[in-house]
Structure formats: C-alpha cells, structure tokens
Amino acid sequence: xxxxxxxxEFAKIGLFSFGGGYxxxxxxxxxxxxxxxxxxxxxxxxxxxxxxTPGPVGLNVAxxxxxxxxxILGSICATMSIMLPSFVFVVIVSKMLKKFKDSxxxxxxxxxxxxxxxxxxxxxxxxLFFDSIIKFDTFSNFALKNIDTKAFLLFIVLLIVxxxxxxxxxxxxxxxAIAGLLLHFNHIIKLIPFA
Amino acid sequence: xxxxLSELFLVCVRIGALLLGGGYVIVPLLVSEFxxxxxxxxxxxxxxxxxxxxxxxxxxxxxxxxxxGYKLRGKTGAFxxxxxxxxxxxxxILALASFVSILLKSVIMNDIFWGVNVAIIxxxxxxxxxxxxxxxxxxxxxxxxxxxxxxCVFGISPAIIIVLAIICGLLRSKIVKGESK
Numbered sequence: 099x100x101x102x103x104x105x106x107e108f109a110k111i112g113l114f115s116f117g118g119g120y121x122x123x124x125x126x127x128x129x130x131x132x133x134x135x136x137x138x139x140x141x142x143x144x145x146x147x148x149x150x151t152p153g154p155v156g157l158n159v160a161x162x163x164x165x166x167x168x169x170i171l172g173s174i175c176a177t178m179s180i181m182l183p184s185f186v187f188v189v190i191v192s193k194m195l196k197k198f199k200d201s202x203x204x205x206x207x208x209x210x211x212x213x214x215x216x217x218x219x220x221x222x223x224x225x226l227f228f229d230s231i232i233k234f235d236t237f238s239n240f241a242l243k244n245i246d247t248k249a250f251l252l253f254i255v256l257l258i259v260x261x262x263x264x265x266x267x268x269x270x271x272x273x274x275a276i277a278g279l280l281l282h283f284n285h286i287i288k289l290i291p292f293a
Numbered sequence: 294x295x296x297x298l299s300e301l302f303l304v305c306v307r308i309g310a311l312l313l314g315g316g317y318v319i320v321p322l323l324v325s326e327f328x329x330x331x332x333x334x335x336x337x338x339x340x341x342x343x344x345x346x347x348x349x350x351x352x353x354x355x356x357x358x359x360x361x362g363y364k365l366r367g368k369t370g371a372f373x374x375x376x377x378x379x380x381x382x383x384x385x386i387l388a389l390a391s392f393v394s395i396l397l398k399s400v401i402m403n404d405i406f407w408g409v410n411v412a413i414i415x416x417x418x419x420x421x422x423x424x425x426x427x428x429x430x431x432x433x434x435x436x437x438x439x440x441x442x443x444x445c446v447f448g449i450s451p452a453i454i455i456v457l458a459i460i461c462g463l464l465r466s467k468i469v470k471g472e473s474k
Contacts, residue, residue: 112351114455119352120420124451131448142410143397147389149416152313153382156352161386170387177383181375184351188359188371191349199345206466207459208348212428214441214458216421221445223417230410249411256415267419270412278408285400 100168101175107133108160108179117215119156122180124218126163127225135167138229146271157181227253248281296333296365298373304331305358305377312354312382319343319354323361333365354378437461 107129115121123145130136136144144166148158157177164176191198198204231249255277256270279286308322320343327333339361346356355375362374396402429435437458444454 110452114350114452115352116350116455117347117353117424119354120417122352123417124445128451132450139410142413143393143406145413146406146409147393148386151382151385151389152310153379153385154312154319154352154354157355157379158382158386161383162390165387165390173383173387173390177379181351181355181379184349184356185359185371185375187349187351188356188363189368191345192360192363192371198348199341202469203463203466204348206469207462209434210437210458210462210465211455212424213434213438214454216424216428217438217441218445218451218454219417219424220421220438221442223414223421224442224446226410226414226417230414249407252408252411253414256412257418260415260419267416270415270419271409274408274410274412274415275405276408277411278404278406279401281408282400282404285404289401 101171104164104167104172104175105179108164108176109182111160112180113183115156115215116211117219119154119159120219121215122156122159123222126159127222129163136163138226140166142226142230149267149271252277252281296370298366298369301362301365301370302373302377305362305374306380308358309378310381312378317343317353319357323358327361334361338364 111122111125115125126141127138130138130141141163144159144162145155148155148162151158157180160176160180161173164173166172168175231246231253232244252274256273259273260270304326308319308326311322312318320339323334323339323342324336328336328339339357342360342364343353343357345360346353349356349360355378358374358378359371362370362372364370366373397406425438429438441454441458445451
C-alpha cells in the first residue's frame with residue numbers, strides 16, 4: 099500500500115515541478131510535513147548527499163527519499179514515478195516539435211510558471227531558515243534564546259562569501275562541513291584519549 | 294544507420310556517472326558524447342533539447358537526454374537513455390543511503406551535517422537568485438512571485454499553486470491572443 103502511495107506522490111512531483119533539480123524541493127518539504135515519511139533535518143541531509151553524488155540532484159533526492167520511506171523497492175518506485183510524467187511529455191512533445199517550440203501558449207505558460215517556481219523555492223529557503231536557525235515555530239514560543247547563534251553566524255558568513263565569489267556549490271558544502279567541525283571543537287577534543 | 298540501443302544505453306550510463314553539479318552540465322556532456330564523438334546529433338539540436346527540457350515538467354537533465362534519445366530511437370530510445378542516465382546515480386545513492394544512517398550515529402558526523410545544513414540554505418538562496426534573473430522580468434511576474442511565495446509559506450500544497458499558475462498562464466495566453474486580433 100505504501101508503494102502505491104509513494105508512486106502517486108512522486109508522480110505528482112514529476113508532473114508539477116518546473117525548473118532545475120531543486121524545483122522538487124518544495125514538494126518534498128510538503129511531503130515531510132504532511133506524511134512524515136522523513137524529517138526536515140533528514141531532507142537537508144539527503145539533499146547534501148545528493149549534491150555530492152553524480153547524477154541530477156532532483157533524481158538523486160527522489161531515490162534517497164524513496165529509500166528512506168520504504169527501502170530499495172521504495173527507491174525504485176520513487177525514481178520511476180517521478181520520471182513517468184516527463185516521459186509521457188517527451189513522447190508527446192517530440193511528435194509535434196516545431197509547433198511546440200514557437201507556441202505562444204507555451205510562452206505564456208512559462209511566463210507565469212517561472213516566477214512561481216522560483217517563489218516556491220524561495221519559500222523553502224525561508225522556512226528552512228526559520229526552522230533550523232531561528233527555531234521559530236509559532237508566534238507564541240518565539241524567544242531569542244532559541245536562536246542557534248553559531249548557525250546564524252555561519253549563515254551570515256556564507257552569505258557574504260556567496261556575494262563576493264560565485265563558485266561551485268561544492269565549495270559551500272565543504273565550508274559548511276569544516277565550520278561544523280570547528281564550531282563544535284569540544285566534541286573532537288573528547289575523542290582524543292588522555293586529552 | 295540505426296544506432297544500437299546497447300550503445301545508446303552505455304553512453305548514457307557514462308553521462309550519468311560524470312554528471313556532477315547543476316543540471317546544465319548535461320549540455321557539455323551531451324555535446325561531447327552525442328555530437329563530437331559520435332555525430333548522432335548536432336550541437337544546435339542538443340541546445341534546443343535542453344531549452345525544451347526546461348518547459349517539460351520534471352527534472353531538466355533527464356528530460357533533455359530523453360528528448361535526445363527519442364530523436365535517435367523513438368520511445369525505446371528515450372527509455373534506454375533515461376535508464377542509462379539513472380543507473381550510476383541510483384546505485385551510488387543506495388550505497389550511501391544505507392551507510393549514512395550508521396555514520397550519523399557519530400557526534401562528529403552530526404557536527405558536519407549541522408554545518409552542511411546551513412550551507413544547503415545558502416545553495417537554495419543562490420538558486421533562487423539565479424532563477425529570479427530570468428523569471429521575474431516585470432511587475433506582473435513580481436506579483437506572481439509574491440503571491441506564490443506567501444501561499445507556500447502558509448502551507449498550501451505546491452501542486453495546487455502550480456495548477457493555479459497553469460490556469461493563470463492559459464488565461465493570459467487567451468487575453469494576449471484577444472488583444473492581437
């Protein structure tokens with residue numbers, strides 16, 4: 099039963115996501131909230147690992163999320179279903195290539211879909227920021243002491259770096275990993291015997 | 294000359310294994326493997342497929358390679374190309390996925406992922422910035438952006454938002470057609 103449900107949910111992502119690999123994120127985010135198949139934190143981890151693995155990030159995240167939810171069979175279901183709508187569209191579009199390319203309707207559709215897809219992604223970053231750095235769920239429990247100060251500082255530093263230099267996404271993941279180790283230096287010290 | 298499916302599949306496996314970074318990397322890889330090395334397609338055709346891959350729902354890189362596969366060998370070609378592209382990343386993710394849960398039991402790995410999670414937010418913001426440049430081009434698109442952003446923040450399903458956007462796009466094309474008459 100979980101497999102049918104998984105197929106349905108991932109086919110929905112394949113049908114409704116437009117734009118780069120990250121376009122699948124708003125849907126996965128929504129999925130974690132509604133179905134609870136994986137936590138938000140796990141989603142970030144999956145995304146990080148998918149970015150350093152070869153292959154399209156969107157596809158990798160789907161494989162990973164499917165695996166997390168229902169094992170190997172789950173990952174097969176997720177990967178196949180996320181691509182199924184695209185496959186159907188490829189077949190249809192290839193048959194009427196010329197008409198499709200210069201269609202004014204398509205132009206109008208993309209004119210609206212592009213900013214909307216960007217907005218969905220912006221909303222994901224906005225909510226990740228508030229969930230994992232500010233730790234702010236509802237207005238009732240807002241407290242300054244909940245803010246993860248170290249994470250907030252790291253965020254600002256990385257943001258400044260991103261404004262100054264435009265480099266490979268891997269750089270940011272590496273910087274994040276290094277900062278994670280350095281800012282929790284006391285954990286490493288504990289590992290060293292007799293220290 | 295008919296291109297052999299097994300060869301198409303193997304070339305796509307290679308592309309899947311080499312595809313690192315953003316989805317646009319598919320273009321230079323396809324140009325090198327499909328055009329320069331094998332003369333299956335022209336460079337222009339590949340760039341066209343990439344542009345169309347962005348207008349088809351789903352993930353761009355697989356869309357592009359499926360369009361190329363379809364051109365070469367029809368439906369079977371598209372399916373072969375997709376299967377090839379997926380193979381290497383699929384195996385890599387499965388191998389890592391079973392590994393990660395063990396790794397995450399260690400405090401050090403948790404520290405690393407704490408930092409990586411912050412970096413992920415930056416990566417998403419950078420993607421938004423990049424897409425913003427080509428998508429928010431006037432007041433109307435800015436309005437669409439704000440409305441969709443608020444709807445998503447308040448927990449409305451992204452699928453519903455996209456369907457509404459498609460309806461808006463169709464309405465707009467009707468209006469534009471009406472005006473030009």
